[in-house]
Amino acid sequence: VAVEVVAQTGSTNADLLARAPQLTAPVLLVAEHQTAGRGRAGRSWLSEPGHSLTFSLAWRFAGGLRGLAGLPLAIGVALAETLGKLGQPVQLKWPNDVLKDGDKLAGILVETQVAADGAAWTIVGIGVNLVMPDALEDRIGRSAAAMPWLARMDRDELMAALLDGLAETLALFARDGFSAFVARWNVLHAWQGRPVVLLDRGEVQHEGLAAGVDDTGRLLLDTAAGRVTIVAGDVSLRTR
Numbered sequence: 001v002a003v004e005v006v007a008q009t010g011s012t013n014a015d016l017l018a019r020a021p022q023l024t025a026p027v028l029l030v031a032e033h034q035t036a037g038r039g040r041a042g043r044s045w046l047s048e049p050g051h052s053l054t055f056s057l058a059w060r061f062a063g064g065l066r067g068l069a070g071l072p073l074a075i076g077v078a079l080a081e082t083l084g085k086l087g088q089p090v091q092l093k094w095p096n097d098v099l100k101d102g103d104k105l106a107g108i109l110v111e112t113q114v115a116a117d118g119a120a121w122t123i124v125g126i127g128v129n130l131v132m133p134d135a136l137e138d139r140i141g142r143s144a145a146a147m148p149w150l151a152r153m154d155r156d157e158l159m160a161a162l163l164d165g166l167a168e169t170l171a172l173f174a175r176d177g178f179s180a181f182v183a184r185w186n187v188l189h190a191w192q193g194r195p196v197v198l199l200d201r202g203e204v205q206h207e208g209l210a211a212g213v214d215d216t217g218r219l220l221l222d223t224a225a226g227r228v229t230i231v232a233g234d235v236s237l238r239t240r
């Protein structure tokens with residue numbers, strides 16, 4: 001994997017997506033600072049210089065888009081396991097946030113682009129909070145978590161550990177799909193068995209007990225009307 005580091009950019013995901021048609025090998029793009037970080041559905045990922053890790057990894061899937069639905073969740077497993085090993089235990093919130101003590105520590109945004117030969121370039125974008133100043137938390141508008149001891153770690157070692165975990169995960173995912181990650185995801189599930197509501201553009205769509213994910217990464221919800229399976233479109237999960 002070619003590693004590139006830039007002092008500042010708008011969004012590492014946007015940069016790699018724009019370059020995807022010309023890419024021939026995996027690239028890891030690290031930005032010391034991101035000024036227009038992106039979340040799902042046009043939301044933003046906010047950070048301040050020196051207070052977070054923001055990077056994206058471009059990876060090619062020869063088989064195209066088929067079977068990639070669970071990839072963001074598998075990335076969550078890789079990130080959570082690495083952060084857990086280096087720092088403190090963390091949990092996963094469906095579909096793909098990493099929580100520490102119930103607050104968001106890291107975000108994942110996977111975007112894809114199909115190449116001329118039918119392969120898919122997936123751009124895996126990750127933001128991890130190292131330090132969370134009050135002013136940044138105010139801008140985010142909800143409480144957020146950070147891992148200050150990671151900020152004191154050697155940055156190259158930290159990135160190498162994260163990249164190892166991701167590369168291993170991407171290779172395993174390419175071979176076996178999300179089924180290789182279901183059990184690991186469910187062990188890390190922050191809200192297993194807890195009452196949750198599923199919001200679709202702010203409207204409550206389902207209420208029930210969160211029962212983990214199935215082998216394609218869909219959320220299982222036990223509602224009064226029985227079990228429903230939820231596809232990660234633009235829906236949001238909240239505790240009740």
Ligand code: ATP
Nearest residue numbers: 039040043044045046097104107140144235236237
């Ligand atoms: P939802 O929680 O509704 O499912 P999401 O978790 O999928 O949304 P993302 O699109 O992954 O949201 O991330 C964007 C959201 O994350 C923002 O709308 C904001 O609430 C929150 N956010 C932005 N920057 C940070 C940050 N540095 N740390 C923690 N949370 C952040």
